[in-house]
Amino acid sequence: MSKKGIAILGSTGSIGTQALEVIEKYPDFFDLQVITAEKNAELLIEQALKFQPNAVVIGDETKYQHVKEALAKEPIHVYTGAEALCQVVEMTEVHIVLTALVGYAGLKPTLSAIDAKKDIALANKETLVVAGELVTKRAREMGVNIYPVDSEHSAIFQCLTGEFHNPIEKIYLTASGGPFRGFTHEQLKSVSLEQALKHPNWSMGAKITIDSASLMNKGLEVIEAKWLFGLKPEQIDVIVHPQSIVHSLVQFTDGSMKAQMGLPDMKLPIQYALTYPARFQTDFPRFNFMDYPQLTFEQPDRKVFRNLDLAYEAMEMEGTAACVLNAANEIHVAAFLERKISFLQIAEFNEYILKKVENILQPTYEHYVEKDREARDLALQNLGSL
Ligand code: NDP
Ligand code: MG
Numbered sequence: 001m002s003k004k005g006i007a008i009l010g011s012t013g014s015i016g017t018q019a020l021e022v023i024e025k026y027p028d029f030f031d032l033q034v035i036t037a038e039k040n041a042e043l044l045i046e047q048a049l050k051f052q053p054n055a056v057v058i059g060d061e062t063k064y065q066h067v068k069e070a071l072a073k074e075p076i077h078v079y080t081g082a083e084a085l086c087q088v089v090e091m092t093e094v095h096i097v098l099t100a101l102v103g104y105a106g107l108k109p110t111l112s113a114i115d116a117k118k119d120i121a122l123a124n125k126e127t128l129v130v131a132g133e134l135v136t137k138r139a140r141e142m143g144v145n146i147y148p149v150d151s152e153h154s155a156i157f158q159c160l161t162g163e164f165h166n167p168i169e170k171i172y173l174t175a176s177g178g179p180f181r182g183f184t185h186e187q188l189k190s191v192s193l194e195q196a197l198k199h200p201n202w203s204m205g206a207k208i209t210i211d212s213a214s215l216m217n218k219g220l221e222v223i224e225a226k227w228l229f230g231l232k233p234e235q236i237d238v239i240v241h242p243q244s245i246v247h248s249l250v251q252f253t254d255g256s257m258k259a260q261m262g263l264p265d266m267k268l269p270i271q272y273a274l275t276y277p278a279r280f281q282t283d284f285p286r287f288n289f290m291d292y293p294q295l296t297f298e299q300p301d302r303k304v305f306r307n308l309d310l311a312y313e314a315m316e317m318e319g320t321a322a323c324v325l326n327a328a329n330e331i332h333v334a335a336f337l338e339r340k341i342s343f344l345q346i347a348e349f350n351e352y353i354l355k356k357v358e359n360i361l362q363p364t365y366e367h368y369v370e371k372d373r374e375a376r377d378l379a380l381q382n383l384g385s386l
Contacts, residue, residue, distance in 0.1 A: 005093040007034035010101030012043040014205045015123045019098055022271045034088045045070045057084045086112035099124035102207050103330050114144045121273035123149035125224045130323040131368045132227030147273035154269035155247035155260035172249040174241040176201050178213040185304050191343045201244040201264045210333045214346050219311025223322050233315050240298045263287050306347040319361040320371040327375035328353035353379050
């Protein structure tokens with residue numbers, strides 16, 4: 001059996017480092033070809049020395065010399081800059097690209113990988129939120145598979161195995177509810193950055209952790225699900241499940257429901273996306289019913305957590321609306337992380353930008369780039385006037 005050549009975009013992040021743990025366990029199956037980081041040169045060097053990939057990319061050009069010198073004695077190509085990301089994914093030895101970088105930055109390299117006929121293991125949900133229409137169309141044209149890494153979408157994908165010809169009636173994406181589940185609008189006025197960064201069940205990068213606290217993450221996942229599974233907005237529902245054991249559910253047209261369950265551990269969906277259709281034996285801790293005598297479900301509070309409905313609104317608007325919402329959210333989450341705005345202002349300003357930027361239907365790639373830029377500029381201008 002020839003080994004599977006892997007490129008990990010964003011190998012120094014939460015998903016990237018867990019993917020490396022998975023890859024390390026199966027040296028006869030995986031062949032790590034490419035790893036990349038934006039700023040974290042030290043960890044990238046450490047990973048390169050350990051895994052000996054064919055190529056590494058450090059996004060930040062000021063760190064290029066340092067990485068190059070540290071790897072001078074190794075047979076490893078070192079590249080820098082955003083364009084390099086688009087080129088390394090095209091390498092012949094790469095069979096599948098794990099997009100584990102964060103935000104809009106994932107769009108261009110993902111499109112390059114699809115054009116080079118590489119399968120995608122998609123963690124970077126923002127890519128489908130921004131340009132799901134274009135990305136899924138291009139993937140179909142090129143005969144490329146997109147395997148979900150996001151735990152909810154992996155759950156749906158696993159429930160659909162053997163069911164691909166059976167229509168879906170609806171899906172339920174589960175949400176933990178985050179650290180502020182049950183909070184009132186009044187209580188949310190004074191929550192701190194530290195509180196928002198403390199997710200009850202998952203340890204993740206800062207951006208997605210804030211998105212989870214504001215329910216924007218679930219909103220982005222609703223849009224991601226629409227594109228991955230070809231669903232209409234009314235076929236996608238969100239249910240809060242604080243224990244994060246049921247990772248999501250599919251309801252078929254005969255009323256039967258299938259759920260995928262397990263302890264919350266991202267290594268499992270990462271591994272499944274890389275080994276599909278096989279399941280490899282693991283020593284991950286197993287679920288014990290007696291540890292969870294009750295699995296509970298409740299409605300999300302859409303009035304208090306406005307971002308979820310904003311995502312539904314953007315999805316209904318189609319065109320570049322979700323791209324605009326995503327751009328606004330990236331700016332506002334960054335501002336919240338820098339303590340420049342309050343938690344509630346994230347959704348408040350997201351809504352303002354979504355309403356303000358003109359929506360372009362049936363957009364081209366250039367339209368997405370234009371609207372992303374416009375939304376960011378407007379959001380920054382608005383923040384500057386505070
Ligand atoms: P992290 O912030 O932990 O890691 C992001 C990675 O991308 C790092 O390697 C970082 O490099 C790199 N990176 C950051 N900005 C850029 C950029 N502009 N250009 C290129 N590379 C960049 O994020 P996560 O691992 O938490 O999340 C990655 C993606 O996966 C996100 O889209 C998230 O929504 C999704 N996801 C994550 C889950 C999780 O459990 N973490 C679960 C489901 C989905 P550096 O370290 O040098 O900054
Ligand atoms: Mg998820």
